[in-house]
Amino acid sequence: MSEVRQPQRRTVLQRLAVVLLGLVLVASAGAQRTLTVAQTVDIPGFDPHNHGLTAVEAVITNVFDYLLFRDANGDIQPALATGYEQVDDLTWRFTLREDVVWHDGEPFTAEDVKFSLERVARDESLFEHDSFQQIAEVEIVNDHEVLIHTSGPDPVLLNRVSRKGADIVPAHVIEAVGWEGFSVNPVGTGPFRFVEWVRDDRVVLEAFPDHWRGAPVWDRLVFRAVPEDATRVGELLTGNVDIAVNYPSQDVDRTRAAGGVDVVSQPTTRIMMLLFNTADGKATADPRVREAVELAIDKDLLVEVVADGFGVPVEARVSPGVDMAPMKYYNRNAYDPERAVELLAEAGYGPGDLTIALQGPAGRYPGDADTLAVVQVMLNEVGVNTTLESLEWSAYNSRIWGADNVENIALIGLANSLFDGWFALRALPCDGSYAKRTNWCNPEFDQLLTDAEFNLDLDERARQIETAFDIVAQERPMIALFQIDALVGVSNDIEWQPRPDEMIWAFDIQPK
């Protein structure tokens, strides 16, 4: 009896298996194409004017559009604005794209541009306000044309309207539900539409087929918050995510060896820098001492140790893609320990005579504590005694950096979200926010920056900015160590090169 039954059961099971397999195959053929990205942080909300973080913008840039768009080469392309023209020193005309609809079907008009840009330009409580206060007013000419009036001549207005914080939001939705409602349930014009946000876990977006660029190739876009390095690496290796950002440099080799995935490096605008306190009486008061410090540091070795080679030594706050940044300072290592010792002697310090305090954050930037430790070793090698303080970021900020309490040398990492060389120097003038930390004041430098700030003659502006950079390089209120490369783990199933502004713009990403 049982012997007769068993073969029958087995056949039934076999048939079931075949059917199920078939169903699965059919289902997967019509399955959604989902792109999954693993980031280190979750978004705090969908208010594009009020988060200040590049990583967050990388997510929400898929939901919204800017007036103009920076492509992967850094060139300005039309987006919500199809044309622009500088009318006079203080006025720019933007022609808006027609037939653009919001995710809820309403048409996009000039009203929305006015609402968005004037909000971020006028509301002082917004994190992005500082970069947009130069916009005085947005005047509506008609439904598809606006005039942007700036408070002073603004040579970088085009950079401004194509960076984070310049996302255009729907006036009609926010007037209905307020920013409280909008932050958790956004409506944009971007290629992807909001589906859900599970806090500390994931943001799920779906394709918006009526986007003015056309339907995106991905049906779903998921951003997952995975703060632990090891897990992000694991998720990429197991194929659970297609892209993993902030890839730890020590895992690159074994990832590449694993196959099916690759790790790509991309220069960012973030540069690790040392700020000097140049006040009289301080160990770093003498410019020869500061030059000696720079010459004592082997920046190539530093990059090798701290970032496994994923970085570029620099001598000023410059990086690829930043307008008007004198690239002669890029990829330069002036390591010369003998000259450093000579300079110290000239300044009156023999080996062991000078003590310099090093202060920096720990855990704020990749490899920050290690950077300071390596600098310490290199300074010791040229006969300088050192003390070291590596503090957790909020302690460092409140006690040292934010309290203008730098003893001799302070480590900091600075990015350039405006992609403008002038922006890189804006904190150094005599009344700038670094003045009380560096105690450095050079009126010639100040004059150059003031002239360049509103200079619409771009060639002259470039020269002024370069001269300003030269002054900083000579007098060294700050020195630059290296530019940080972003490491991104990418599945071999997609075609994508990370962008220098670290935006993860899914429209650009293609499946292979």
Place this chain on the structure above:
Amino acid sequence: MLAYLARRALQMLPILLGVVTIIFVLLRLSGDPVRLYLPEDASEQQVAQMRASLGLDRPIHVQYGIYIARLVKGDLGESIRYRNQDVADIVLERLPATLELAGASLLVAILISLPLGILAALNRNRLPDLLSSAVAMLGRAMPNFWVGIMLILFFGIRLEWFPVSGRSGVASLVLPAVTLGASMAALLMRLVRSGMLEVLSQDYVRTAKAKGLPWRTVVVKHGLRNALIAYVTVLGLEIAGLMAGAVITEQVFAWPGIGRLAIQAINSLDMAIVQAVVILASVVVMVANLAVDLTYALIDPRIRYA
């Protein structure tokens, strides 16, 4: 009964006020959160503007008054990181994750401590007892976040049996629950053991043994009751410790609960969130203590504060 509850509830209020005040003052004294949210080269003007718009430029006692006045109305203030969102929502959304972790850890702790404790008591001073004693000791000596890291190393990275971080189903709950539960188990084992020993030394057990009756069942039944008392005692006493342990465990495993939220908020001086989490935690502790006291009234109150 109702009068007792009302009296206890009233007693909680000054403590809660004390907790709120301590944390409020400490947070305000720890520094300026504004700079943590602005880029490193933000201008003085920008910092001042932001500080004013967050209401942080007013003197401390004024800020305190405003905070308390709003708190009484149920308004927990505004988060700096999560602008325009309800603080209560933000915290409560993450509470289930922590409760899940705490619950699973308790389960693990009971599953480990109950059999081991009983075994130890039944084999007093023989090998199983000494072994379980040693295990309990080890559990108390090992820092619980290190246990978590070692579990990640072996079961997550080497063997790849479990996910090493995040909350994504039961599999991801295992390692964090074992981490948190193991340290509690160490503590509970001894209590179960002493509770069982006490039962074993009772006259009725000896009588049952002498008469050849199934004394083991009797022992286990009474032992379990003692164990229950022990668990309830410890729960009440250790609930604050459990939450502290959860905070660290959530950090190690990136578990999205209120502990991790609190650490993020402390790191970024997001005061409203820190205050909300602390208030929630304190309320939970006080309610747990009340529950424990009430449970004693039901069970035989033979307590020894270990």
Place this chain on the structure above:
Amino acid sequence: MNTATNRTARTSRRRLPPALRSLLRSPTGSIGLAVVVLFVLAAIFAPQLAPYDPNATNLRARQVPPAWIAGGSSENLLGTDQLGRDILSRLIFGTRVALVVGLGGVALTSLIGVTLGLLAGYFRGRVDAIISRAIDTLLSIPNVLLYLVALGVFGPSLVMLITVIGLVNWTTFARVVRGEVIAIREREFVDAARANGARSPRVILKHVLPSVSGPIMVVGTLNVATIIILEASLSFLGFGVQAPTVTWGRMLADGRDYLATAWWLATFPGVTITLLGLGLLFLGDWLRDLLDPRLRGR
């Protein structure tokens, strides 16, 4: 000597020879003491014992595995970290912070706790109510959060860390002492009523402190272990004593990033903490057993 004299010696309040005898009889107690003494010696003689300067980086010998593993060498018995620093030397020097914070923390904790416990237990009434309320308040906050917030205010230096620990951790001591004092007080009260003489507070204190010192020693020893683990946790979270001072917790935090490539960074500091913790626990348990007859006789 006859046994009667020995028994008297054992039950008297002087503890020296019987303590030694009890120690020799208890294997765990001796081990515990030996371990603790070993660590204390390591802390004191760290510069002599450690093969290298704990902060000496060696950029050409980064992430070297321990000596018994392929790739390791006898030059660095326990391997090196991501900057080439010798793990063994760092562990030895880390003992200093652990013991200073542990012992300093317990000292301050017991000072505050015993004082407040005495006051609460002796005076009862309002004083007791206030202190008990303070204890309840402190115990309502998950202590990690309280430490983190407090350290944010006071700064993460060694002195501040000990101070904050003292200010938060005293509750256990206070409760134990309070309980003892209340019990003693009642007994004394009964005796006083019998003997017909009033006892001044100072005399009661003279009786209370010795009777309390036993439990304090037990709780204190165990508390050292708790505080050492607490310090490691705080360092792990980034709020402990800052670099360049070497702490075991910091080593664990650093090692966390290298679990897949250099597992020894995160393993050995934890083993060390566990060893010291075990030693203290054994010692504390032995102390408790030693003082047990008196504890039971409450």
